[in-house]
Amino acid sequence: MMNRRQFLTAAAFGTLALALPARSLFAGVQPHVVVLGGGVGGATFAKYLKMQDRNVRVTVIEKNPTYMRPYGSTEVITGHIGMKDLEVGYDVLKNKYGVEFVFDRVTGGDLDKRSLKLASGTTMTYDKLVVSPGIELMYDKVEGYSEAVANTDIPSAWIPGKQTQLLADQLKAMPQGGTFVMVAPPNPYRCPPGPYERAALVTEWCEKHNPTAKIIILDPKNEFVTDKNMLLGWNRLYNFNISAEFMEGMPSDVKIHNTPSKLEWIRAKDGGKVKSIDANSKTVTFEGGSIKADVLNIIPPQRAGKIAQDLGLSDDKGWCPVNLTDFASNHFKDVYVLGDATHGGMTPKSGFSANSQAKVTAMAVIDALAGREPNENPVWENTCYALAGSDYGLFVADVFRLKEGNVMYRVNPDRYPSLHQTPAQIRLGAVYQQTWMRTFTQDCFA
Numbered sequence: 001m002m003n004r005r006q007f008l009t010a011a012a013f014g015t016l017a018l019a020l021p022a023r024s025l026f027a028g029v030q031p032h033v034v035v036l037g038g039g040v041g042g043a044t045f046a047k048y049l050k051m052q053d054r055n056v057r058v059t060v061i062e063k064n065p066t067y068m069r070p071y072g073s074t075e076v077i078t079g080h081i082g083m084k085d086l087e088v089g090y091d092v093l094k095n096k097y098g099v100e101f102v103f104d105r106v107t108g109g110d111l112d113k114r115s116l117k118l119a120s121g122t123t124m125t126y127d128k129l130v131v132s133p134g135i136e137l138m139y140d141k142v143e144g145y146s147e148a149v150a151n152t153d154i155p156s157a158w159i160p161g162k163q164t165q166l167l168a169d170q171l172k173a174m175p176q177g178g179t180f181v182m183v184a185p186p187n188p189y190r191c192p193p194g195p196y197e198r199a200a201l202v203t204e205w206c207e208k209h210n211p212t213a214k215i216i217i218l219d220p221k222n223e224f225v226t227d228k229n230m231l232l233g234w235n236r237l238y239n240f241n242i243s244a245e246f247m248e249g250m251p252s253d254v255k256i257h258n259t260p261s262k263l264e265w266i267r268a269k270d271g272g273k274v275k276s277i278d279a280n281s282k283t284v285t286f287e288g289g290s291i292k293a294d295v296l297n298i299i300p301p302q303r304a305g306k307i308a309q310d311l312g313l314s315d316d317k318g319w320c321p322v323n324l325t326d327f328a329s330n331h332f333k334d335v336y337v338l339g340d341a342t343h344g345g346m347t348p349k350s351g352f353s354a355n356s357q358a359k360v361t362a363m364a365v366i367d368a369l370a371g372r373e374p375n376e377n378p379v380w381e382n383t384c385y386a387l388a389g390s391d392y393g394l395f396v397a398d399v400f401r402l403k404e405g406n407v408m409y410r411v412n413p414d415r416y417p418s419l420h421q422t423p424a425q426i427r428l429g430a431v432y433q434q435t436w437m438r439t440f441t442q443d444c445f446a
């Protein structure tokens with residue numbers, strides 16, 4: 001066994017693989033920990049639990065034999081990468097760490113009896129269960145929209161798959177001078193800067209391939225995390241005019257453009273909230289008017305993955321309440337919920353957060369199996385990198401601690417890059433984003 005400090009130091013420096021423990025707390029008995037969902041939260045948890053103690057049996061139940069990563073999936077839409085590049089396999093987790101995999105869909109269960117039902121008809125029991133099923137997209141919350149429409153005509157592409165390729169194909173086929181409309185989701189949702197990064201990258205793509213196209217974001221919100229850095233990038237790259245509320249602290253090179261921007265952001269206060277869509281004509285009716293789109297991308301309201309609802313882990317807001325020290329479910333004993341599906345205090349619904357939560361919870365589960373109390377002062381981290389253009393990087397970075405019963409970050413202006421960064425620093429932000437994507441995937445899955 002590593003102690004907590006050794007574990008966290010090894011995690012931070014990526015040397016855990018070299019430091020697999022030889023001794024076990026559980027010689028003679030083999031606790032069985034089942035993980036529902038082999039995405040970022042589930043895979044990271046399984047790996048780090050095995051690193052803590054190889055004698056614990058860890059079984060991941062995942063419905064797809066290959067994971068398709070959502071982070072970075074907008075790059076498929078703009079053709080920087082292909083769908084294959086989103087695929088991540090589970091061989092290293094199996095062969096190097098001894099994680100067992102069952103490729104099947106969990107359809108229900110009785111968590112009072114510590115039992116899950118799988119689509120194949122099998123039952124799986126556990127000593128501890130960790131649930132990280134991601135999100136469910138509530139297509140029907142947008143009047144006129146549905147999953148069937150999303151799969152054929154108006155993709156959401158917020159969970160990667162066929163809709164991602166469909167949106168990429170639609171963008172390529174958009175007529176010259178066409179209109180790309182994105183409907184942004186209400187809070188809370190997966191990847192807070194993601195919709196705005198997608199709009200930016202689509203705008204950049206159109207600069208090259210469809211220079212008279214227009215990109216419009218319809219938003220039920222008035223702001224988003226990283227907004228000032230993103231808007232500054234849009235001002236520099238796409239003639240976007242920054243409205244007065246965001247101007248404080250902006251550098252002197254911000255321009256007032258006389259030509260209309262390719263990219264328009266219609267906020268809630270300007271009537272951006274969508275009322276309904278007509279799927280046949282791709283016409284969106286919103287509080288401020290209506291627009292006929294050539295390509296329509298709707299990112300609908302979200303809640304915890306469906307299985308979390310079915311198992312009774314969520315509350316009336318649709319997310320899973322947990323004890324914020326160790327992410328143990330408030331509804332069932334011996335069950336933990338990670339990642340996008342939780343009410344994780346102020347940690348955002350990001351891959352980085354899911355990964356950080358998984359590491360803290362791996363320690364907590366080992367403590368629980370050993371009959372110890374979890375660490376009372378856990379620390380989580382998050383950095384969301386985002387692009388305003390492929391060479392224009394920005395981020396929000398936070399460290400979270402428990403405070404007054406909540407998981408909170410320290411309010412600190414340095415969580416964002418300075419608005420006065422040099423062009424080289426901005427380019428470096430984009431390099432970090434790409435590098436993070438690779439090393440992060442390794443940290444979760446290899």
Ligand SMILES: Cc1cc2nc3c(=O)[nH]c(=O)nc-3n(C[C@H](O)[C@H](O)[C@H](O)COP(=O)(O)OP(=O)(O)OC[C@H]3O[C@@H](n4cnc5c(N)ncnc54)[C@H](O)[C@@H]3O)c2cc1C
Nearest residue numbers: 037039040041063070071106133134191339340350351352
């Ligand atoms: C366009 C976009 C860009 C993003 N960019 C970033 C970024 O730059 N940085 C960042 O940190 N995050 C980013 N994210 C967010 C990040 O991908 C998610 O926050 C992260 O994947 C959440 O991890 P998770 O484990 O909660 O869910 P997921 O990674 O979605 O994993 C859930 C897994 O559960 C499985 N599952 C679900 N139900 C069942 C069932 N019934 N039976 C069996 N298996 C099941 C699914 O198949 C899936 O593999 C981005 C997301 C998007 C959409």
